[in-house]
Amino acid sequence: AQTVTQSQPEMSVQEAETVTLSCTYDTSENNYYLFWYKQPPSRQMILVIRQEAYKQQNATENRFSVNFQKAAKSFSLKISDSQLGDTAMYFCAFVRTGANSKLTFGKGITLSVRP
Amino acid sequence: DVKVTQSSRYLVKRTGEKVFLECVQDMDHENMFWYRQDPGLGLRLIYFSYDVKMKEKGDIPEGYSVSREKKERFSLILESASTNQTSMYLCASSLYRERGLEQYFGPGTRLTVT
Numbered sequence: 001a002q003t004v005t006q007s008q009p010e011m012s013v014q015e016a017e018t019v020t021l022s023c024t025y026d027t028s029e030n031n032y033y034l035f036w037y038k039q040p041p042s043r044q045m046i047l048v049i050r051q052e053a054y055k056q057q058n059a060t061e062n063r064f065s066v067n068f069q070k071a072a073k074s075f076s077l078k079i080s081d082s083q084l085g086d087t088a089m090y091f092c093a094f095v096r097t098g099a100n101s102k103l104t105f106g107k108g109i110t111l112s113v114r115p
Numbered sequence: 116d117v118k119v120t121q122s123s124r125y126l127v128k129r130t131g132e133k134v135f136l137e138c139v140q141d142m143d144h145e146n147m148f149w150y151r152q153d154p155g156l157g158l159r160l161i162y163f164s165y166d167v168k169m170k171e172k173g174d175i176p177e178g179y180s181v182s183r184e185k186k187e188r189f190s191l192i193l194e195s196a197s198t199n200q201t202s203m204y205l206c207a208s209s210l211y212r213e214r215g216l217e218q219y220f221g222p223g224t225r226l227t228v229t
Contacts, residue, residue, distance in 0.1 A: 009155075035217075045205065045220035091157060102173065103148075103218060107157040 002027045004094050006106035013082045014114050020067075021077045021109055023092030031097040034068065036077045039108075040088040048090070051075065079111075087113045118142070119221035121206055127227045134193040136224050138206030145210065147189035148218065149173075149181065152203040161204075164189055196228045 003026045013019035025034070036048040051059045051068050058066050063080045079086055092106040122137035138147065145166055150158040150173075160173030162181040170181050178200060182190045189208075193200055203225050207218040 006157075043203070043223045045207075047217045050217070102160055102163065105158040107155060 002029070002094050002096065002104045004092050004104050004106040006092055006109050008109050009107075010110045010112070012112045012114060013079075015082055015084060017082055018078060018080045019082055019111065021079075021090055021092075021111065023075045023077070023106055025073050025075065025092070025094050027073070027094065027096065029096040033095050033097070034066075034075045035093040035095075035103075036064070036066070036075075037091045037093060037105075038086075038088045039091065040085075045091075049077065082113045084113050084115060087111060119206055119208055119219050121204075121221040121224050123224050124222060125225050125227075127229065128193075128196050129229055130197060132193075132196050132228075134196045134226065134228075136191040136193075136204055136206075136226070138189045138191070138208075138221055139187050140189075140208040140219070141187065142208070142210070142219070143186065144208035144219075145186070146208060146218075147183065148207040148209075149179075149189065149191045150205045150207065151175065152205055152223070158205065161191065196226075198228050200226065201228045202226060 005024045032053045034051045038048045039045045049059050049061045049064050065078045067076045089108045091108045093103050095103045119140045128134050148163040149161040152158050159175050161179050164170045164183045180192045203223050205223045206221040209216050209218045
């Protein structure tokens with residue numbers, strides 16, 4: 001079974017600064033995907049970024065980037081130039097490729113961006 | 116844009132009542148999911164469905180059932196609501212069986228059972 005661990009329950013960052021959210025996972029699979037989802041206070045969950053395990057290059061989406069360390073089973077999210085709208089809960093998630101596989105979420109981290 | 120809607124944002128029910136939570140998606144997605152979200156526990160999968168009339172148990176199916184009679188609609192049923200089912204319920208959908216594809220979430224239903 002896969003597990004996803006987000007050990008920090010809360011973080012705070014000053015507007016315009018950079019913050020890194022940690023995530024580790026445990027799996028015996030070789031082919032899988034990793035995700036970061038964002039849930040703002042309005043509660044609609046949206047995808048922030050996705051990483052395919054077979055790709056060595058770290059994914060980036062504008063101000064969001066990941067540091068994917070496959071051997072260490074680590075998948076951290078870096079938010080650059082933090083904005084007030086980045087205030088949200090962030091969930092790390094894992095899914096193995098193939099049929100009948102399910103998304104496994106971490107417990108989430110609450111990020112607050114201070115003005 | 117994909118839209119996933121849920122029938123209610125807030126719902127208050129009494130212990131023992133039968134509760135229906137409805138989810139509708141408008142993008143012809145094959146896969147639909149029901150999650151429960153509780154503080155400190157993250158999202159836990161209750162049930163999911165790959166196609167009409169198909170359903171599979173997730174990690175915490177006890178006390179719940181589901182129905183998928185039409186492709187766009189996935190219902191979560193609490194046969195006899197209990198106070199420990201007070202929670203936020205999130206519905207999601209995704210395209211086909213490819214697990215690498217994004218799941219689209221609804222706004223959630225905050226259910227309180229008294």
